[in-house]
Amino acid sequence: MSSDFIKDRGQISVERALAEFRAGRPVRITGRGTSVLAVGIEGLDEELAAALERKAADRARLVLPTARLRRLGAERASAGIIALPEIDLRRVMHLSLASDARLDAPVGCLQPLDEAALELARLSLVLPAVVTVSVSAEDPALADVVAVSEDDIAAFRRSQVRSLRIVGRAPVPLEGASETEFVVFRGGEGLRDQVAIVVGRPDLAQTVPVRLHSACLTGDLFGSLKCDCGDQLRNTVQWMAENGGGILLYLDQEGRGNGIANKMRAYKLQAQGFDTYDADEILGFGLDQRRFDFAAEMLRQLGVASVSIMTNNPEKIAALKAAGLAVVDEQRVIGRPTSENIRYLAAKRERAGHFIDIDALSAHLPPRD
Numbered sequence: 001m002s003s004d005f006i007k008d009r010g011q012i013s014v015e016r017a018l019a020e021f022r023a024g025r026p027v028r029i030t031g032r033g034t035s036v037l038a039v040g041i042e043g044l045d046e047e048l049a050a051a052l053e054r055k056a057a058d059r060a061r062l063v064l065p066t067a068r069l070r071r072l073g074a075e076r077a078s079a080g081i082i083a084l085p086e087i088d089l090r091r092v093m094h095l096s097l098a099s100d101a102r103l104d105a106p107v108g109c110l111q112p113l114d115e116a117a118l119e120l121a122r123l124s125l126v127l128p129a130v131v132t133v134s135v136s137a138e139d140p141a142l143a144d145v146v147a148v149s150e151d152d153i154a155a156f157r158r159s160q161v162r163s164l165r166i167v168g169r170a171p172v173p174l175e176g177a178s179e180t181e182f183v184v185f186r187g188g189e190g191l192r193d194q195v196a197i198v199v200g201r202p203d204l205a206q207t208v209p210v211r212l213h214s215a216c217l218t219g220d221l222f223g224s225l226k227c228d229c230g231d232q233l234r235n236t237v238q239w240m241a242e243n244g245g246g247i248l249l250y251l252d253q254e255g256r257g258n259g260i261a262n263k264m265r266a267y268k269l270q271a272q273g274f275d276t277y278d279a280d281e282i283l284g285f286g287l288d289q290r291r292f293d294f295a296a297e298m299l300r301q302l303g304v305a306s307v308s309i310m311t312n313n314p315e316k317i318a319a320l321k322a323a324g325l326a327v328v329d330e331q332r333v334i335g336r337p338t339s340e341n342i343r344y345l346a347a348k349r350e351r352a353g354h355f356i357d358i359d360a361l362s363a364h365l366p367p368r369d
């Protein structure tokens with residue numbers, strides 16, 4: 001395509017690669033004079049496995065993140081690979097996903113481009129488990145496979161913050177908050193636009209109450225009893241409307257940034273007794289994959305410099321401070337405790353240091369029906 005239409009070739013090639021990964025098709029990753037074909041395990045079937053093996057210049061590799069390798073019994077500081085003499089689908093799925101799986105081979109060090117393949121999986125919100133095979137860069141049969149460079153993958157998240165821009169805004173009266181404006185940004189994390197909800201008329205020259213709210217379909221929309229997000233969302237808007245206004249950032253970070261499909265996989269594991277963080281670790285996710293640098297940029301573009309942040313999450317406070325915003329004070333945002341979410345809230349406090357008073361919450365648990 002002519003350069004008239006292409007402004008940021010690198011960002012575009014990553015966006016195309018994300019679409020391929022989500023469709024379960026392989027992508028060719030290039031860099032350091034080498035090339036690999038990479039495919040997320042969700043897209044793997046017998047036919048694709050055989051095609052990869054035909055193209056492979058050496059043995060296929062299953063690339064797994066630190067969290068998953070830890071679950072398999074290998075304590076490591078970085079991701080690693082398990083060599084695949086043959087791409088045996090049953091073995092690949094078991095090693096990548098089963099909650100009772102243990103290592104059946106030594107873990108090797110990442111080979112060039114393997115980490116880029118894993119980052120592509122994370123960015124495309126599929127399971128963070130990838131099969132890679134080294135291939136020759138000149139193979140004509142790979143001409144129609146979407147190619148992307150290792151460097152462009154590594155730079156993508158930063159470019160998404162840099163390119164963040166307002167693409168639309170309009171008044172949307174809400175129940176209990178009639179003077180509200182939705183401001184839509186393109187860029188940031190996730191695969192959809194981000195929305196800043198300006199409640200009332202906050203004086204941007206003063207300290208502005210703000211909340212960084214990660215999207216939670218189950219809680220925000222359907223009133224899930226498994227978390228406190230829906231209450232936090234509505235209570236925050238209500239409080240802002242009654243107290244001089246504020247800004248709620250509604251961020252495309254479903255599932256602590258892992259996406260709704262992975263959150264449902266985690267919920268299925270939670271139904272088997274795992275807590276919210278162990279369930280994520282079984283799937284290969286660390287404690288919390290989210291970043292909030294782009295949220296700070298959204299506030300900056302809205303003209304906010306000094307904030308009173310409404311959260312229990314120390315990571316969010318630290319992120320706004322690191323981005324240079326003045327965090328003047330913090331307000332806790334607590335939803336109703338339920339017998340289904342009290343363990344989730346306790347885990348956030350015990351394992352992620354959230355400022356949640358579990359004893360006070362437990363005292364208000366509704367009687368078991």
Ligand SMILES: Nc1nc2c(ncn2[C@@H]2O[C@H](COP(=O)(O)OP(=O)(O)OP(=O)(O)O)[C@@H](O)[C@H]2O)c(=O)[nH]1
Binds near residue numbers: 229253263280316
């Ligand atoms: N992976 C995973 N994500 C979850 C689970 N329960 C809720 N979430 C997600 O957790 C996030 C909660 O977002 P927030 O309420 O903005 O943030 P927080 O980290 O809880 O901190 P606060 O600002 O104090 O609420 C959303 O992305 C939810 O989809 C779970 O069990 N597993």
Ligand SMILES: [Zn+2]
Binds near residue numbers: 227228230
């Ligand atoms: Zn939730």
